Amino acid sequence: MTNTMTDARLIALIEAWGADANAFPETERAAAKALLAEAADRFADTLQAARDMDILLGGMPAVTPSPALTAALMDAAPKASPQRRSWLAAIPRWPTIGAFASLAIGLAIGLGAAQSGATGTADDAVDTLVYAALGFDVINYSQETAQ
Amino acid sequence: MAFSSDLDQIxxxxxxxxxxxxxxxxxxxxxxxxxxxxxLADRAEAEDVTQEAFIRAWKALPTWEPRAKFSTWLHRVALNLCYDRLRKRRDSTMAELPERVDMALRPDDALDQSERVQAVEGAIAALPERQAAALTLCALQDHSQAEAAAxxxxxxxxxxxxxxxxxRTLRTVLMERSEA
Structure with missing residues (x-):
């Protein structure tokens, strides 16, 4: 590969990419290194000038974003859209659960009362069940109705 | 690896x-x-450019298509914003080069580090904009040749x-100053 690298090309590489041959384009790196190893003296001045520049540039401090800039960049970023809640979710839960529990207990008690005291027709049984569920005293109510 | 990790994060x-x-x-x-x-050799303006570049990136995220690396795209946006600002500067005022620091600049000289940095920064900012961009991307940052070119x-x-x-220009400018 050395025969494909000329002095002029090597000088051009050093002037562009600096004194470190590892920074040269990969396709020409090996040939450049070989020529440098073969005739280092011919390129000493060019290498020194490039090395001086590399040191100057390498001594430049890193630029660090301030916390304020970082915060501003974060603030400008997309925000997660709030999840949609159904109207059901908006209803407070415990009162609803309580109401359903009361209804279930009332129905259970009423059903028990109706089964023990029911003597009439199917319509009477339904009435009795509903009244009992609503908390009426079914026997008294029937007596009052009869009077 | 960074590419796929970028995609996931994007x-x-x-x-x-x-x-x-x-x-x-x-x-x-x-x-x-x-x-x-x-x-730009101006921290406040540089922060403005950074914010603008990221705002554009955030807007582009929902429809992002990985035709280029995110890093390449973002730096290109920032670089173009810098070019715009430099052109506006030239248009509005006759460009005043950043204040120069007259002193020897060879690395073996016993110079105050901050003065040397200031001088080199000034000299880079005074370069033609594409030369300054090439030097910054390749010599001051860790971009590969292919990425800097992209x-x-x-x-x-x-x-x-x-x-x-x-x-070459940087060397000439710094040498002239050191001889002045």
Whole structure:
């Protein structure tokens, strides 16, 4: 590969990419290194000038974003859209659960009362069940109705 | 590896995942800010450019198509914003070169480090903008030749030419000052 690298090309590489041959384009790196190893003296001045520049540039401090800039960049970023809640979710839960529990207990008690005291027709049984569920005293109510 | 990790983070950042947003900001804001600072030689303007570049990135996230690396795209946006600002500067005022510091600049001289840095920063900012961009991307940041060329939308050969001219000009300017 050395025969494909000329002095002029090597000088051009050093002037562009600096004194470190590892920074040269990969396709020409090996040939450049070989020529440098073969005739280092011919390129000493060019290498020194490039090395001086590399040191100057390498001594430049890193630029660090301030916390304020970082915060501003974060603030400008997309925000997660709030999840949609159904109207059901908006209803407070415990009162609803309580109401359903009361209804279930009332129905259970009423059903028990109706089964023990029911003597009439199917319509009477339904009435009795509903009244009992609503908390009426079914026997008294029937007596009052009869009077 | 970084490419696929970027894609994952971009997808999550687009849906508002704060961790992904934070990762992208932490990974890329130093490089973008450094590029803008070297190009503009003005920290406040460089921060404005960084913010603008990220705002454009955030807007692009939902429809992001991985045709280029996110890093390349973001730096290209920042670089173009720098070019715009430099052109406006030239249009509005006759460009005043950043204040120069007259002193010897060879690395073996016993110079105050901050003065040397200031002088080199001034000299880089005074370079033609494409030379300054090439030098910043290749010599001051860790971009590969291919990535620096992609950011600047030029070939590696053209990048090499810009770099050689930049280093030559920089050397001449700094040597002139040291001899003055």
């Amino acid at each position: 997808t999550r950042a687009a849906s508002g995942d704060r961790q992904a947003v934070s990762a992208l900001v932490n990974r890329y804001s130093p490089g973008v800010l450094a590029l803008a600072t070297r190009m 950011i600047m939308e030029i070939s590696v050969e053209a990048l090499e030419s810009l770099l050689a001219r930049a280093r």
